[in-house]
Amino acid sequence: MADYYETLGVSRDASGEEIKKAYRKLARKLHPDVAGPDGAEQFKAVNEAYDVLSNEEQRRLYDMGGTDALGGGAGAGFSPFQDIFETFFGGMGGTGRGPVPRGRRGQDALVNIDLDLADVVFGTTKTLSPTLAVECPTCHGNCAAPGTEPITCNECQGSGTVQRVTNSILGRMVSQTPCPTCHGHGTVIVTPCGECSGEGRVRATKKVSVAIPAGVENGMRIRLAGQGDAGIEGGPAGDLFAEVHIHPHPIFQRHGNDLLGELQIPMTSAALGTHVEIETLDGMRSLEIPAGTNSGFVLTLSGLGAGRLNRPGRGDLKISIAVQTPTKLDEEQRELLRQLALLRGEEQQTPTLTEQGSSFFSKLRDKFTK
Ligand SMILES: [Zn+2]
Ligand SMILES: [Zn+2]
Numbered sequence: 001m002a003d004y005y006e007t008l009g010v011s012r013d014a015s016g017e018e019i020k021k022a023y024r025k026l027a028r029k030l031h032p033d034v035a036g037p038d039g040a041e042q043f044k045a046v047n048e049a050y051d052v053l054s055n056e057e058q059r060r061l062y063d064m065g066g067t068d069a070l071g072g073g074a075g076a077g078f079s080p081f082q083d084i085f086e087t088f089f090g091g092m093g094g095t096g097r098g099p100v101p102r103g104r105r106g107q108d109a110l111v112n113i114d115l116d117l118a119d120v121v122f123g124t125t126k127t128l129s130p131t132l133a134v135e136c137p138t139c140h141g142n143c144a145a146p147g148t149e150p151i152t153c154n155e156c157q158g159s160g161t162v163q164r165v166t167n168s169i170l171g172r173m174v175s176q177t178p179c180p181t182c183h184g185h186g187t188v189i190v191t192p193c194g195e196c197s198g199e200g201r202v203r204a205t206k207k208v209s210v211a212i213p214a215g216v217e218n219g220m221r222i223r224l225a226g227q228g229d230a231g232i233e234g235g236p237a238g239d240l241f242a243e244v245h246i247h248p249h250p251i252f253q254r255h256g257n258d259l260l261g262e263l264q265i266p267m268t269s270a271a272l273g274t275h276v277e278i279e280t281l282d283g284m285r286s287l288e289i290p291a292g293t294n295s296g297f298v299l300t301l302s303g304l305g306a307g308r309l310n311r312p313g314r315g316d317l318k319i320s321i322a323v324q325t326p327t328k329l330d331e332e333q334r335e336l337l338r339q340l341a342l343l344r345g346e347e348q349q350t351p352t353l354t355e356q357g358s359s360f361f362s363k364l365r366d367k368f369t370k
Pocket of ligand 2 (some may be wrong): 059153154155156157158159160161180181182183184185186187
């Protein structure tokens, strides 16, 4: 993937203003009217880079390395030429370039997508049912009633422009302006489609399939190019963004690519060591608890964490041990513990505060920060 900062020739901490400036300079130099077709590839790359870096949210995702997975590449479905023409000419028409095609780009749309922890650990495919503007099923976006077609405009003979002659002190001035009858399109729709009232689109609920890459984080937006609102009068569709909302898991907590869990074991098992079967998101796994395990001890099951976004491999599953001190002892149990304490000479021991840097202390502190 191209480095967008390099493409625009700005540093990674460039401000929005610097990015805009760099883009304008390059766009002027590489514009097809100036550079000809030779600059087209680079022109496209510059537009793609600007499209991402000028948008705060997208820039953030790109900096996190996320944009590539999010919607199959930034700028997919984006038409830089239309945008740049609008940037430079302030909309179409009046430039003497002949009829202007109908159609304006549809709006981008945003939907929430609810996911479980397993969805983002492994990645999955979900089906969304957003209600959006979709292409009119009757006229398919051409806006004319069935059986009719847009007809050539009488006033401009289909050229989309009309000549206006004015007399001034300098003599006769001839200027070209967009045709007022067809608004520069060169054609007129005499009988608009009844279903969409000539807009070329209607509102409907549609099914959209979205690939969730493993490793996405809460709040990330997955871009589905061209899946937003259908364009007006047959124009290109906007993009659809699916914002990720991950439900908390009852057992495991996510920390970056790692999953964290806690296992409670009886004091006796902690002292003697034991073997435990636990249910992970990958199924049952066995854990060997060594004899003499303390509370806060962390067992790592490597590769059982969340998938990495755009990268191979998975994080780890970290199980921290919580030793249960027995409560509700009966007289016999109390006596046994007293005897144990006596045998170990622990009755006379004075507990002291733990020194920093001792292994137990570090493990406890690092438990949820690693
Ligand atoms: Zn229609
Ligand atoms: Zn006309």
